[in-house]
Amino acid sequence: DAGVIQSPRHEVTEMGQEVTLRCKPISGHDYLFWYRQTMMRGLELLIYFNNNVPIDDSGMPEDRFSAKMPNASFSTLKIQPSEPRDSAVYFCASSPGGAHQPQHFGDGTRLSIL
Amino acid sequence: KNQVEQSPQSLIILEGKNCTLQCNYTVSPFSNLRWYKQDTGRGPVSLTIMTFSENTKSNGRYTATLDADTKQSSLHITASQLSDSASYICVVSDGGATNKLIFGTGTLLAVQP
Numbered sequence: 707d708a709g710v711i712q713s714p715r716h717e718v719t720e721m722g723q724e725v726t727l728r729c730k731p732i733s734g735h736d737y738l739f740w741y742r743q744t745m746m747r748g749l750e751l752l753i754y755f756n757n758n759v760p761i762d763d764s765g766m767p768e769d770r771f772s773a774k775m776p777n778a779s780f781s782t783l784k785i786q787p788s789e790p791r792d793s794a795v796y797f798c799a800s801s802p803g804g805a806h807q808p809q810h811f812g813d814g815t816r817l818s819i820l
Numbered sequence: 821k822n823q824v825e826q827s828p829q830s831l832i833i834l835e836g837k838n839c840t841l842q843c844n845y846t847v848s849p850f851s852n853l854r855w856y857k858q859d860t861g862r863g864p865v866s867l868t869i870m871t872f873s874e875n876t877k878s879n880g881r882y883t884a885t886l887d888a889d890t891k892q893s894s895l896h897i898t899a900s901q902l903s904d905s906a907s908y909i910c911v912v913s914d915g916g917a918t919n920k921l922i923f924g925t926g927t928l929l930a931v932q933p
Contacts, residue, residue, distance in 0.1 A: 710863070748925040749864075749909070762920070797863050805915065806852050806871060811863030 708732070710812035712798050718818045724786040727815045729798030730779055739809060740773055740783050741797040749797070755781065788819045822847040824924035826910050832930045837900055841927045843893040843910030851915025855884050855895050858907045858926070867895070867908075900931045 711730040719725055731738045739754040753763040758775045766773070770789070775781040785792055795816050799809040824845045833839050845853070852871045856864035868877045868884040870893070876885050881898045897904055910924040 749923040751920065799863070805913065806869055808854070808866035808869060809921070811865070813861070813863050 710798055710800050710810055712796075712812035712815050714815055715813065716816045716818075718820065719788060720820050721789055722787045723819075724784065725788045725792075725817060725819075727783040727796050727798075727817070729781045729783070729812060731781070731798070731800030732810055733779065734802065735800035735810070736803045737801045737809075738775060738781050739799040739801075740781070741799065741811075743795045743797060743814070752783070788817075790819045793817055793819050822912075822914060822922050824910055824912050824922050826908075826924040826927050828927060829925075830928040830930070832932060833900055835900060835902055835931050835933050839897050839900060839929065841895045841897075841908050841910075841929070843895070843924060845891050845893070845910070845912045845922070845924075847891075847912040847914050847922050849915045850888065850891075851913040853884075853886055853893050854911040854913070854921070855882070855893075856909040856911060858909060860906070864909055897929075902931050902933060905929060905931045 713728045736757055740752040741749050743749045752765045753773045754761055755775045771785055773783045795814045797811050797814045799811040801807045801809045827842045852869050854869045855867040857867050858864040867879050867882050870877050870886045872888050883896045886893045907926040907928050909926040912922050914920050
C-alpha cells in the first residue's frame with residue numbers, strides 16, 4: 707500500500723516567495739492533517755480536514771498560511787509571502803474515521819526560507 | 821493547560837539492553853494515548869494506541885503502559901537493536917470535538933553497538 711506522499715521533500719527559497727507544499731493521503735482515509743515540526747516546539751497541528759472540509763484551522767499561524775483540499779486525494783499548504791521563521795519540516799498525515807485510529811504520516815517537506 | 825511531558829530528553833544505551841521512556845500528561849478530557857517512533861528524516865510511525873480502559877499494550881519488543889489515575893505512561897523497549905535509534909513521541913488525544921492530538925517533544929534514543 708502506498709503511504710502518504712508529500713512533495714517536494716526539500717524546498718529552499720528566498721524570503722518573500724510563495725511556497726506550495728503538496729500531499730496525497732492514503733486512499734479511503736477521511737481525515738487529513740497538516741503539521742509543522744521544529745526543534746523548539748516539536749510537532750504542532752496547523753489544520754485538519756474531514757471529507758475535504760476544513761474543520762479546525764486554529765493552529766494556522768497567520769494569514770500568510772492557507773490550505774486547501776480540492777478532492778479526497780490531494781491537499782496543498784501554501785505560504786505567501788514566506789519568512790525565515792517559517793523554516794521547519796511540514797508533515798501531512800491521514801487517518802480513517804474513528805477516535806482511536808492511528809494517523810499515518812508522510813515523510814515531510816523540509817522547508818528552508820533564506 | 822493541556823501538556824505532555826517526556827523524560828528523559830535523550831538516552832544512550834548499548835545494543836541488547838532494555839530501556840524505559842516516561843510520559844506525563846495533564847490533558848483533559850482524555851481519549852487515548854499514543855506512542856510514535858520517528859526515524860531521522862522520516863515521519864512519525866504509530867507504535868501503540870491505548871484508551872482509558874487499557875493499561876498495557878505491546879507491539880513486538882515495544883510495550884506501553886498507561887496509568888490513567890496518575891496520568892502517566894511508559895514505553896519499554898526490550899533487547900534493543902540499532903534500528904531502535906529514533907525519537908519516541910508520546911501523544912495524547914483530548915477526545916474533544918476535534919479529537920485534537922497534543923504532542924510531547926520526544927525522547928531521542930541512541931542505541932550503540
